[in-house]
Amino acid sequence: MTKRERFLAFANFQAVDRVPRRANFIESLRLALEQRLGKDPWQYFDMDNGDGSPLRPPEGFQYPDYSPYHPGRVHGQNGFTIDGNGCGHLSHGFHHFTEYLSPLINAERFEELERYPIINNATWLDDHMREAANRAHAAGNYTSIFVGHMYENAWQVRGYEPFLMDLLTQRDWAEYLLDKFCENNIRTAVAAARAGYDCIMTGDDVANQNAMMFQPDLWRSVMKPRWAKVIAAARAIKPDIHVWYHSDGNVWDILSDLIEIGITILNPVQPECMNPVAVRKHCGKHLAFDGCVGTQTTFPFGTPADMAKVLHQLADTLDARQGGLMLSPTHVLEPEVPLDNILEFFNTCDQLKGTT
Numbered sequence: 001m002t003k004r005e006r007f008l009a010f011a012n013f014q015a016v017d018r019v020p021r022r023a024n025f026i027e028s029l030r031l032a033l034e035q036r037l038g039k040d041p042w043q044y045f046d047m048d049n050g051d052g053s054p055l056r057p058p059e060g061f062q063y064p065d066y067s068p069y070h071p072g073r074v075h076g077q078n079g080f081t082i083d084g085n086g087c088g089h090l091s092h093g094f095h096h097f098t099e100y101l102s103p104l105i106n107a108e109r110f111e112e113l114e115r116y117p118i119i120n121n122a123t124w125l126d127d128h129m130r131e132a133a134n135r136a137h138a139a140g141n142y143t144s145i146f147v148g149h150m151y152e153n154a155w156q157v158r159g160y161e162p163f164l165m166d167l168l169t170q171r172d173w174a175e176y177l178l179d180k181f182c183e184n185n186i187r188t189a190v191a192a193a194r195a196g197y198d199c200i201m202t203g204d205d206v207a208n209q210n211a212m213m214f215q216p217d218l219w220r221s222v223m224k225p226r227w228a229k230v231i232a233a234a235r236a237i238k239p240d241i242h243v244w245y246h247s248d249g250n251v252w253d254i255l256s257d258l259i260e261i262g263i264t265i266l267n268p269v270q271p272e273c274m275n276p277v278a279v280r281k282h283c284g285k286h287l288a289f290d291g292c293v294g295t296q297t298t299f300p301f302g303t304p305a306d307m308a309k310v311l312h313q314l315a316d317t318l319d320a321r322q323g324g325l326m327l328s329p330t331h332v333l334e335p336e337v338p339l340d341n342i343l344e345f346f347n348t349c350d351q352l353k354g355t356t
Contacts, residue, residue, distance in 0.1 A: 002140030003048055007198065011242045011265055013285045013323040019315055020048035021327040021349035023342065026096050028335050036339050045346050048326060050144030052197060053132035055124035055188055064117035069103035084119065087156045095335065105159030113173060116157070118180045126191040133195045144199040144244070147188040147230065151204035151223055153181045167218060175222065182226040186233045193237035199244055199265070200234055202227060207249030209273050216253040224254075228261040235262060244290065248331070249273050252282075259286040268330035272296045277317050280324075289318070290326040293345065299329055299337045304344035311348045321354040 001009065001017040009016045025033065025041065033041040057063075066086035067073075073080045079091035081098075088101030104116055133143045154177040155163035166174040189200050204223065206213050227245075234241050244265040245258055250273040251266075258266065266283075268291030269276050276292045293299065298310050311327060318325045327349050333342065 003050075004137065004140055004142040004198065006048065007050065007142040010323045010326055011199070011288050013288065015322050016320075016354040018354055019320045019325060019327055019349060019352040021346065022047035022049050023329050023345065024332045025342075026332055026334055028095070029333055029337065032335075033339060033342065036343075041342075050142045050199060051132060051136035051139075052143045052145040052192075053128040054145060055121055055126055055191055056128050057121075057124050061123070064119065066103060066117075070101060073101075085153055085157055086117070096332075100156055100160075102155075102157060102159035102162075104157055105162055107158070107162075110173060110176075113158075113176055118157070118177075119184070121184045121187055124187075126195060129191055129197075130195045133197060137196070142199065143192075143195075143197040144201055145188065145192045145197055146201040147192065148181060148185040148202075149204050150178055150181045150185060150226055151206060154178050164214065167214070167222065171222075178222065178226055182229065185230045189230050189234040190237060193234040193241055196238065197241065199242040200230075201244040201246070202230065202263075203244070203246030203267070205246075205248050206254075207247055207251045207273070209249055211250055212253055216257075219254055220257060224257055224261060231262040252279070255279065255283055255287070259283060264288060265290055265326075267291050268328070270294065270296075270330045276314065280318055285324065288324045288326070291328050291330045292318075292325065293327055293329050295329045295331045295333065295337075299333060299341055299345075302341060304340050307341050307344040308348045311345070311352065315352045320352065327352075 006016050006020050010020050030041060037044045064086065066082050067075070069086060070082065070088045073088065075082045081089045083089060086103045088103070089098035090101060091098050104113060107113060129145065136143045154174065158166065158177060163174060192200050206219060206223065212219060231243050242264045243262055244267060245263040246267045248268065248270060252274055264287065266287045266289055269279060269289045271292060271294045276289060292314050293310065298307055314320065314325065314327065
């Protein structure tokens with residue numbers, strides 16, 4: 001099977017030639033793997049990753065100047081950077097983790113939100129997106145593109161606690177920011193559908209280890225209808241486009257809602273938070289899984305023998321040879337993960353042959 005054939009079979013619960021698999025690493029771990037393998041791990045393992053390219057700004061597009069929101073700091077100096085939404089990031093030297101500095105955390109009037117210059121992608125171009133799709137499909141690969149966050153972008157701009165307070169005490173503030181990001185996400189999703197992409201990637205971290213970050217009904221009234229708009233806009237153009245949704249943690253309470261709005265692939269299905277077998281029994285073939293291999297358990301603390309056992313159990317209990325499962329770590333692999341566990345992950349995955 002080509003990568004595209006394998007991906008579509010996995011996502012549609014059809015027989016695969018082998019269970020698809022992939023992983024991601026922080027840079028220091030990637031370099032350690034490269035030294036061990038003698039080759040960049042991305043090429044060495046030939047992972048089941050999709051290909052694609054985002055919308056691009058037209059020539060002369062003026063990006064907002066977010067520096068006034070971070071007085072006394074300069075982008076690129078003393079570990080400080082500003083991302084594309086204007087959020088500050090302060091590195092404290094601990095790998096890829098940064099402290100968020102939210103530009104609207106002290107906003108006192110709604111007008112301050114209205115003046116905040118969130119980038120608008122209405123004039124952005126899809127030529128690179130289309131070219132990437134044509135190249136990928138010609139090479140036998142599937143196409144996917146991340147259309148953006150919504151809740152995560154909103155709280156990062158506003159500040160975590162202020163945004164949650166807004167949801168409860170001044171809902172119009174929270175919904176204003178959510179709508180700005182939703183509009184951008186819709187335009188990206190529509191462009192991807194027109195370009196013939198196989199999958200759009202969505203999601204927000206809306207759960208912790210044990211439960212949702214807030215009452216499920218709050219998610220249903222605020223976030224669910226906005227993601228439904230994004231998905232419906234893409235499906236109006238390409239009805240068979242797959243929709244991948246990410247949230248760490250225990251999202252059990254909204255599984256049925258995700259299915260209702262058209263999610264077809266759930267990531268990462270953390271085994272420390274939800275039992276993948278129980279989720280499959282609950283959701284049937286409405287949700288394929290991308291993940292299921294714990295980065296809080298098996299990857300850092302297991303042995304290669306543990307890794308092989310976990311992978312075989314997942315493949316067998318989830319009937320992965322008939323589709324519905326892409327094996328992957330439930331998060332980016334951190335530096336404490338033993339290299340032997342990573343090698344065993346790919347070695348065992350490649351033994352999980354299908355019936356095609």
